[in-house]
Amino acid sequence: MTSYEVVLERPGSPDHTLEVSKRETILEAARRDGVRLPADCLKGTCTTCVGRVVGVEGEDDGDDETTDSRPDAALAVDYRRPPQALAGHERADGYVLLCIALPRADCRIEAGPQVRAEVGDSPWR
Numbered sequence: 001m002t003s004y005e006v007v008l009e010r011p012g013s014p015d016h017t018l019e020v021s022k023r024e025t026i027l028e029a030a031r032r033d034g035v036r037l038p039a040d041c042l043k044g045t046c047t048t049c050v051g052r053v054v055g056v057e058g059e060d061d062g063d064d065e066t067t068d069s070r071p072d073a074a075l076a077v078d079y080r081r082p083p084q085a086l087a088g089h090e091r092a093d094g095y096v097l098l099c100i101a102l103p104r105a106d107c108r109i110e111a112g113p114q115v116r117a118e119v120g121d122s123p124w125r
């Protein structure tokens with residue numbers, strides 16, 4: 001079964017590498033590994049589980065002059081259901097809902113209260 005390496009970056013904790021199958025959400029893999037991440041609705045309608053993609057394997061290889069550009073979250077994850085809690089511009093800025101996000105590539109994702117604060121509350125809650 002295909003799986004991907006997802007590195008979680010959280011403030012105050014060492015980076016944690018998850019092995020996530022393509023049918024498993026990143027939150028499910030984190031819980032299986034004993035990593036505690038905040039979550040509430042588990043269906044993409046709040047922003048409690050939000051993270052931000054900070055790196056995608058294979059994106060912009062060999063082009064070091066684009067360090068200011070944010071990785072394309074669509075290259076890193078697909079969704080089990082529509083991520084209602086995120087606006088299009090938030091998805092374009094790399095934000096992902098870990099409770100419904102299925103990996104599509106090896107990637108690095110930042111999570112924690114500061115990422116949650118950047119996105120704010122969902123209009124669907």
Ligand code: FES
Pocket residue numbers: 038039040041042043044045046047048049050085097098099100
């Ligand atoms: S826990 Fe609500 S969107 Fe993920």
